[in-house]
Amino acid sequence: MTRRITKAFWFLLALLFLIEAWLWDLVQPLIARFVRLIPYEAFKAALARAISKLPAGIVIFVFILPDALSYPVQFFALWMVAQGAAISGTALFVIAKAFGLVGTLILFEVCQEKLEELAWYRWVAAQFSRARAWAREQVEPARVILHGVRTRIAAEMAQRTGRGGLLAYARRLRAGIARKMHKGP
Numbered sequence: 001m002t003r004r005i006t007k008a009f010w011f012l013l014a015l016l017f018l019i020e021a022w023l024w025d026l027v028q029p030l031i032a033r034f035v036r037l038i039p040y041e042a043f044k045a046a047l048a049r050a051i052s053k054l055p056a057g058i059v060i061f062v063f064i065l066p067d068a069l070s071y072p073v074q075f076f077a078l079w080m081v082a083q084g085a086a087i088s089g090t091a092l093f094v095i096a097k098a099f100g101l102v103g104t105l106i107l108f109e110v111c112q113e114k115l116e117e118l119a120w121y122r123w124v125a126a127q128f129s130r131a132r133a134w135a136r137e138q139v140e141p142a143r144v145i146l147h148g149v150r151t152r153i154a155a156e157m158a159q160r161t162g163r164g165g166l167l168a169y170a171r172r173l174r175a176g177i178a179r180k181m182h183k184g185p
Contacts, residue, residue: 014138021132028105048110056117063111066103070096 051059073096080089115121161169 011138014135017131017135018139027101034102044110051110051114054114056114059111059114060118063107063115066107067100070100
């Protein structure tokens with residue numbers, strides 16, 4: 001019994017880790033596209049020059065600054081939600097989180113070279129890569145099963161709905177019902 005619970009715990013942990021990594025992978029290109037809209041290159045170059053003058057140990061604090069500054073706003077947003085202002089509190093939370101994430105991504109791009117000078121940073125980055133590979137390995141059997149189920153469901157839906165897929169089937173069904181309604185009893 002304990003072994004099953006432990007295995008389920010590790011599977012759930014791996015799944016949560018992969019979901020977080022997947023969300024990061026999904027959001028990162030969107031944020032990068034947004035950042036390209038801003039006259040950002042001059043700012044980035046100036047920031048890179050300033051950061052290159054700093055010691056690597058200080059750069060880590062610069063790197064975490066945007067996210068750290070967004071935490072008080074996020075806590076305030078959660079307080080707003082607890083007070084009953086769910087929509088505005090949630091909107092504020094999402095905006096604060098987005099600003100923290102955008103700032104972190106910008107600074108990561110600029111600070112990465114400097115951070116690579118730190119042995120412990122390289123070690124943490126390597127551990128993160130190993131953890132991601134481990135999580136994928138843990139979740140892979142379930143992913144294969146789900147892919148097979150999804151494929152079977154899609155094939156069955158295509159067989160049942162006929163040509164054109166589900167929307168075409170719904171249109172044909174609606175048209176048949178409308179014909180019967182117009183004919184009368």
